[in-house]
Amino acid sequence: MTLPQGQPCDRTTRGAIATMFRLTAGHRGAMAVATAMTLVGSALGLAQPLVAKRIVDASGADRAFWSTLTLLGVLFILEAITGALGRFLLERMGEGIVCRLRHGLVRHLLRLEMREYDRHRTGDLISRVTADTTLLREVVSQALVDLGTGAVAATGAIALMMWLDPLLLLLVTMTVAGAAVVVASLLKGIRAASEHMQNSVGAIAAELERALGALPMVRVHRAEEREAARIGERVDQAYRAGVRTAQLASVMSPAVELAVQGSFLLVLVIGGLRVNGHAGSLGDLVAFLLYASYLVLPLSSVFRAVGLIQRGMGAYQRVAEAQGLATEPSHTATDTAASPLRCAPQLASPAPPRPPAAALDLRDVHFGYQPDRPVLRGVSFSVPHGRQVALVGRSGAGKSTLFALVARFYEPDAGTLLFDGRSTAELSRDHCRARIAVVDQNTHVVHGSLRDNITYAVPHADESEVRRVVELAQLEDVVRRLPGGLSGVLGERGATLSAGERQRVALARALLARPSLLLLDEPTSHLDAINEAALTAVMREAAQECALLVIAHRLSTVQHADRIVVLEDGRVTACGRHTELLTASPAYRRLAAGQMLTGGVGLPPVARDGMSRGQCSGCRTLPPRP
Numbered sequence: 001m002t003l004p005q006g007q008p009c010d011r012t013t014r015g016a017i018a019t020m021f022r023l024t025a026g027h028r029g030a031m032a033v034a035t036a037m038t039l040v041g042s043a044l045g046l047a048q049p050l051v052a053k054r055i056v057d058a059s060g061a062d063r064a065f066w067s068t069l070t071l072l073g074v075l076f077i078l079e080a081i082t083g084a085l086g087r088f089l090l091e092r093m094g095e096g097i098v099c100r101l102r103h104g105l106v107r108h109l110l111r112l113e114m115r116e117y118d119r120h121r122t123g124d125l126i127s128r129v130t131a132d133t134t135l136l137r138e139v140v141s142q143a144l145v146d147l148g149t150g151a152v153a154a155t156g157a158i159a160l161m162m163w164l165d166p167l168l169l170l171l172v173t174m175t176v177a178g179a180a181v182v183v184a185s186l187l188k189g190i191r192a193a194s195e196h197m198q199n200s201v202g203a204i205a206a207e208l209e210r211a212l213g214a215l216p217m218v219r220v221h222r223a224e225e226r227e228a229a230r231i232g233e234r235v236d237q238a239y240r241a242g243v244r245t246a247q248l249a250s251v252m253s254p255a256v257e258l259a260v261q262g263s264f265l266l267v268l269v270i271g272g273l274r275v276n277g278h279a280g281s282l283g284d285l286v287a288f289l290l291y292a293s294y295l296v297l298p299l300s301s302v303f304r305a306v307g308l309i310q311r312g313m314g315a316y317q318r319v320a321e322a323q324g325l326a327t328e329p330s331h332t333a334t335d336t337a338a339s340p341l342r343c344a345p346q347l348a349s350p351a352p353p354r355p356p357a358a359a360l361d362l363r364d365v366h367f368g369y370q371p372d373r374p375v376l377r378g379v380s381f382s383v384p385h386g387r388q389v390a391l392v393g394r395s396g397a398g399k400s401t402l403f404a405l406v407a408r409f410y411e412p413d414a415g416t417l418l419f420d421g422r423s424t425a426e427l428s429r430d431h432c433r434a435r436i437a438v439v440d441q442n443t444h445v446v447h448g449s450l451r452d453n454i455t456y457a458v459p460h461a462d463e464s465e466v467r468r469v470v471e472l473a474q475l476e477d478v479v480r481r482l483p484g485g486l487s488g489v490l491g492e493r494g495a496t497l498s499a500g501e502r503q504r505v506a507l508a509r510a511l512l513a514r515p516s517l518l519l520l521d522e523p524t525s526h527l528d529a530i531n532e533a534a535l536t537a538v539m540r541e542a543a544q545e546c547a548l549l550v551i552a553h554r555l556s557t558v559q560h561a562d563r564i565v566v567l568e569d570g571r572v573t574a575c576g577r578h579t580e581l582l583t584a585s586p587a588y589r590r591l592a593a594g595q596m597l598t599g600g601v602g603l604p605p606v607a608r609d610g611m612s613r614g615q616c617s618g619c620r621t622l623p624p625r626p
């Protein structure tokens with residue numbers, strides 16, 4: 001279900017009711033049946049005073065009234081049954097509405113533009129799917145029908161009271177009008193307080209997510225109390241807003257009850273005087289009083305429903321706001337992309353013919369997260385098939401940002417990215433992402449089994465293929481040690497693994513996908529020297545199958561790369577091989593000196609055909625490996 005986006009919410013009560021009604025789209029049949037049942041129940045209830053009047057009149061005139069008494073019993077039971085059925089249908093409808101709303105929201109939130117995640121707090125977004133939709137369910141399933149049926153039942157009671165005694169009705173109307181004025185004056189406040197409360201609930205979720213997401217840091221810095229106080233502040237805000245809402249809502253109920261009870265007393269006194277003066281029958285007075293008492297429930301329903309709808313609008317606005325956040329476009333018109341797993345063939349399938357163009361080509365790419373703060377300033381280089389290209393540079397030079405552009409989390413402000421010679425302008429994001437696999441610094445491991453984590457990109461991968469990448473990523477020890485082996489469950493965020501093991505799980509996952517371009521961001525940051533050497537060997541092997549773009553601070557990892565691109569302050573200042581750059585690039589020399597790496601150390605004699613020399617002007621001349 002998509003809520004109307006971008007349009008400002010109509011703040012009037014009528015606008016709020018219309019908005020809530022729109023949410024019931026697709027459930028109107030069930031709503032109509034439930035409303036009909038509730039109305040039938042109300043009609044059965046309304047008929048009871050008339051029957052009671054007959055019983056009183058018959059008993060006063062010494063006539064038999066047993067059949068009428070039986071009828072009263074039947075009416076009572078039928079009212080209970082229709083009421084229960086109607087209520088069930090409503091609850092089911094409410095669940096259905098919230099279920100569809102959550103499906104839509106979850107799908108929407110998972111497809112947001114990366115910039116939206118930068119702008120919003122995760123916990124707050126989550127609370128829109130949980131807390132806000134829960135409040136909305138209450139409103140759409142109860143308030144709307146209460147409003148409809150309450151209005152009809154109250155109108156019915158008023159019509160019958162009018163028929164019985166217009167003068168007494170006038171007295172009732174005046175007191176009820178007083179209550180309506182009180183209710184109307186409270187509605188705006190209720191809505192504002194509810195909005196405040198829902199925002200505070202979202203803030204609690206966001207703050208809690210912040211603290212739980214960095215628990216080791218919180219513990220080490222003994223900041224539990226500070227974090228608890230910080231979150232507690234939000235809890236108190238929610239409490240205060242909740243109490244304010246309750247205050248306003250609770251003023252409503254007595255106002256309505258007072259009005260109805262006042263009118264009840266008036267009717268009793270004036271009606272009693274008239275009966276004494278023989279201006280009316282006792283039966284008429286009893287019936288009128290019963291109708292007056294029947295007015296209490298529907299009228300309270302109407303007033304409560306209006307209040308609830310205003311409370312729901314607070315939640316609605318937050319849900320609608322989340323639905324209005326920009327999402328990534330899924331496909332472009334010219335996109336011929338197959339499924340995202342197109343580039344993840346199984347081991348047995350023959351390798352597709354390699355296209356002649358580079359796997360990745362960047363041409364004069366400019367980008368900044370904020371318009372006035374450029375991060376990349378005209379980056380150009382290419383990553384040919386079957387080659388390993390390394391990206392080095394000081395912290396903050398823009399290396400990870402470049403990866404984010406290649407993964408198309410962001411679009412460049414200027415310049416072009418080409419995959420296999422095709423510009424991203426003509427390819428969908430899905431298509432581009434199907435070609436790549438990324439192992440980033442955060443090495444994401446999700447709750448689930450080791451196998452689930454490895455096969456995340458290829459859920460139905462062959463066992464032999466899984467074993468192959470387990471071996472390649474040197475995870476055999478982990479498989480042996482983990483209770484249940486590959487089926488063993490890894491804790492939340494892979495907490496049961498070491499950082500190096502998590503990195504290797506991420507690598508196995510990436511290799512299993514058999515991408516045409518593998519992006520590794522600091523792949524050895526958590527590895528010891530032995531594992532680093534092993535991973536370097538894995539990278540070389542992977543480069544036989546796909547193009548490899550590696551970010552590394554440790555130059556020892558990438559000194560054998562076919563090409564090393566030096567990035568400084570968002571610009572490519574040099575590119576070439578390790579030995580070449582030691583002479584040609586002062587920036588590279590500084591990096592290497594810092595890590596005590598020199599040209600001669602440990603360099604194996606690797607055949608390098610057609611390599612570009614020196615500066616980045618030759619960055620795109622490296623041909624694909626035959």
Ligand SMILES: Nc1ncnc2c1ncn2[C@@H]1O[C@H](COP(=O)(O)OP(=O)(O)OP(=O)(O)O)[C@@H](O)[C@H]1O
Nearest residue numbers: 118369370375393394395396397398399400401402
């Ligand atoms: N999501 C973001 N929003 C705003 N600015 C960002 C964001 N991510 C990175 N930056 C900024 O962009 C610049 C480049 O960051 P980037 O992470 O690309 O550098 P890096 O070369 O990968 O650094 P490191 O080697 O430390 O990982 C930095 O100044 C950083 O503060």
